[in-house]
Ligand SMILES: CC(=O)N[C@H]1[C@@H](OP(=O)(O)OP(=O)(O)OC[C@H]2O[C@@H](n3ccc(=O)[nH]c3=O)[C@H](O)[C@@H]2O)O[C@H](CO)[C@@H](O)[C@@H]1O
């Protein structure tokens with residue numbers, strides 16, 4: 001387990017470029033299985049989760065070439081379906097949430113898929129019902145081997161149908177879309193998730209010859225086609241990284257320009273930070289965060305205490321609530337952070353409380369933060385990163401703290417943030433990897 005040693009209290013200054021979006025690229029990589037032709041993908045981040053999924057595709061027989069610093073080609077003309085049975089494949093899937101999206105393309109193209117219970121962050125129950133009910137509705141049969149924690153799915157033919165999803169699951173919608181593009185006839189998915197990740201997936205599939213309409217809405221219609229061809233796809237900037245940098249700039253009192261953010265795809269993210277009183281200026285497609293000694297949390301129009309809550313897109317993504325929470329610890333005023341979508345994503349606040357933050361954890365979903373308005377600097381801490389976004393929130397806290405902190409288990413941060421120590425050190429941070 002690697003660690004970061006962070007000397008707190010240094011301001012950042014300069015420009016930072018967000019990496020490609022982790023959660024988009026995981027979908028895009030799985031979609032390369034839908035054609036035997038070559039697919040080129042650019043702006044792929046060099047992060048653990050993505051590299052692990054690329055390796056998994058290689059192990060399955062996909063021909064993968066790295067053609068540039070962030071670009072790859074994939075050719076899935078031969079796929080070793082027997083490899084899916086191996087303990088090695090199942091073990092690798094179980095440590096990677098994104099691997100669950102191999103099911104849709106495998107069933108659509110080869111009529112068969114095997115997958116172990118996928119990994120990812122331990123942030124509460126993460127059920128897969130939406131995925132499997134959807135794929136079953138398309139005509140696949142489905143078995144769960146409880147002893148091995150393995151799902152097996154098979155289908156001679158998939159047939160389009162109407163379905164109303166029980167929840168707008170991001171990876172669930174991606175899986176069902178990828179299964180239905182090659183199904184016979186028309187599939188209609190209502191209550192579909194519509195994050196930019198999914199919009200990008202649908203655009204990519206259309207450029208491969210799929211017929212998907214309703215992109216960016218929660219009602220997708222997919223006319224099945226016989227086969228798909230190759231394409232070139234560019235991944236969007238990572239909106240969660242953009243939000244993390246906004247929070248980091250505010251909390252450390254730094255002036256920062258976040259370059260080429262694809263503003264139109266950030267949704268409500270900039271506005272959510274503005275509600276904490278943080279100035280976020282749009283300059284072309286960049287975001288400029290001026291140095292701010294103080295930022296004051298807004299109240300609602302009726303004067304009641306601000307609540308910031310997550311919701312499926314176009315609501316605020318749950319992946320940024322940990323960052324919003326940590327930034328609020330130095331704001332002026334109070335805010336209720338309501339994590340509605342996950343059950344165990346707020347427990348990391350204990351570590352912030354140890355550092356001197358004023359937080360009341362009301363229950364597993366709600367925390368009230370009473371900001372210090374910089375009258376008290378957080379104390380350095382010694383902590384372990386429980387999940388990717390708590391990890392970045394703790395890093396932000398440590399960068400603003402008085403003294404030297406340690407964060408262990410930084411593999412959780414590396415899962416989703418490319419060379420984060422080097423990129424932040426180039427802006428003035430003091431982070432050492434040990
Ligand atoms: C690899 C990947 O892309 N992971 C993302 C994906 O995970 P993933 O696709 O696994 O998450 P889901 O969208 O399926 O569900 C996330 C959580 O929200 C709950 N839920 C979901 C939809 C809904 O309408 N109501 C509701 O309460 C679910 O029960 C679950 O607890 O989407 C999550 C939600 O944005 C993000 O946190 C993850 O970073």
Ligand SMILES: C=C(OP(=O)(O)O)C(=O)O
Nearest residue numbers: 097098120121319388389
């Ligand atoms: C929860 C996340 O990732 P995963 O779904 O891969 O666990 C995340 O990116 O914040």
